[in-house]
Amino acid sequence: MRDVSEKQAADDKVAVVIVAAGRGARAGQANGPKQYQQIGGGAVIARTLDAFLTHPKIGPVVVAIHADDGALFRRAAGANADRVVAVTGGTSRQESVRLGLLALRSNAPGRVLIHDAARPFVDAELIDRTIAAIGERQGALPALPVADTLKRETAEGMIGETVSRAGLHAAQTPQGFPFWPILAAHEKAHHLGKADFTDDAAIAEWAHIPVKIVPGSPDNVKLTWARDIAMADQRLSSAPRFPDIRTGNGYDVHAFVPGDHVTLCGVAIPHDRKLSGHSDADVGLHALTDALLATCGAGDIGTHFPPSDPQWKGAASRIFVEHAVKLVRARGGRIANADITLICEAPRVGPHREAMTEALSAMLRISRDRISIKATTNEKLGFVGREEGIAAIATASVVFPGDVPE
Missing domain, CATH: 3.30.1330.50 (2-C-methyl-D-erythritol 2,4-cyclodiphosphate synthase)
Incomplete structure (x- = not known):
């Protein structure tokens, strides 16, 4: 693992940690981890990288990848592989984020975005909204109000109750934070052995870092299942280009x-x-x-x-x-x-x-x-x-x- 150079972090632009170390088993392994599968003629992760590397407010980009995926990442990222810092991720998403943040520490940015590689449809407007909501002690979470009726299941597989969806949101990434507070929260959770957080906003909540909700994007879907990959490929392949x-x-x-x-x-x-x-x-x-x-x-x-x-x-x-x-x-x-x-x-x-x-x-x-x-x-x-x-x-x-x- 290598740190981000001083030149990369010299300005006040926002750094990014992209999490790409998972195996994506739910999407099927026949074509490799989901972040390297093809959609619209390019790898999922290539589209994700391009969204951030072409954004004028973005500075250093760190990508946490699996220890076995070095060559796979370079092939998928192409010319952009030399524009980012690739670090070896951990056995969980939480650990991969922590290692990505540590790579930024020696030349720390003021703000950082944390994003899942499997969300290739993030757009510049969503990135802008998230960055604008980050404060000195405040994070930002893009999210969409829950539209479906929610049911709680009993142990017997029956409907136990209808859960009110008032005030409920589905979280997305990128999630944005002031750099030092979110790094400190990750380090504290690591040292206490707390490894059950499903996203960085949850760690921020645990560490008493307030997080502001900003409007997410319905297009900013996370590719989880094989069907998601197929639909993303169809969406890109059928669009006029x-x-x-x-x-x-x-x-x-x-x-x-x-x-x-x-x-x-x-x-x-x-x-x-x-x-x-x-x-x-x-x-x-x-x-x-x-x-x-x-x-x-x-x-x-x-x-x-x-x-x-x-x-x-x-x-x-x-x-x-x-x-x-x-x-x-x-x-x-x-x-x-x-x-x-x-x-x-x-x-x-x-x-x-x-x-x-x-x-x-x-x-x-x-x-x-x-x-x-x-x-x-x-x-x-x-x-x-x-x-x-x-x-x-x-x-x-x-x-x-x-x-x-x-």
Whole structure:
């Protein structure tokens, strides 16, 4: 088991523990544990991971898996396997959660969500509602009011009584908590040998941590039986689907200062001035970096390369683009197209377009016909028209694995 790195927990995003160590015997073992069975052309756990890894508020993700499932998990998760921390789970769900929380301890988040891998239909709105309800000493539980009439059975298999459903809810996951209180509750239960809690809200209740109910989702079903797997597969297979193509855009501007050249799209162009900036001030590449980062929700250029950091003083902006490309490819993305418009009165871009295209082709690792570099003036209007600086607009299109429902 390894801990989450300091870099992963550096921001204030919400951590996630996904429980995936069970054997899922009720779903049948012919095709392996239920979290690795196929629905809609992908593993159950792959859909679950994608729901959290694509959410902008989510930071480190820990997955508790069975000791025998390392290779199975990596195959099922694909490119996302390298974006999470996999730890060996315990013999019970409760113990797996505790071990997952411990993996976060050295660089603890403020808040954590705990989710069952077998709930692949969790959506962004439910995640948002749960996160919003977490307080410093308060947990959050998504739940649905019980709609069916409830009957209590006698020892003889007869109806003993009708149970009032007023105020009763069916609990779902993800359940959210302030990190340290829920970890302390799990540790206390472990040391006292109390191992009969069926979910984390029950442990929180036992530890006197208040838990707020938030509206659950009827789509957020837990796949328990073989029939559930079959119905989930049918649901996904019959839904109209479209390729997961994402488009990001970026904008940047830099002012002129005294100098002898400008760097645009990786090419040094002789000029009577240069652009002011902490790095080489390549306005085109800065805009392109933001566009690429936008396709996978990875923030902006300032997030990764803050101008306050002296190591980036005078740095070549191709470093920024190549970093963004690496992030996109780590998520399984394929760059389909890059389009940059440079807005300036001078210098002339046309004579250098071929060199710029060549430089971008090497940075992006795509063919030249997928790259467009255009230039326009601002018709003497505004700061660009007064030749006070240069602006750039960039658009990037990236194809990610899988598809999305209509």
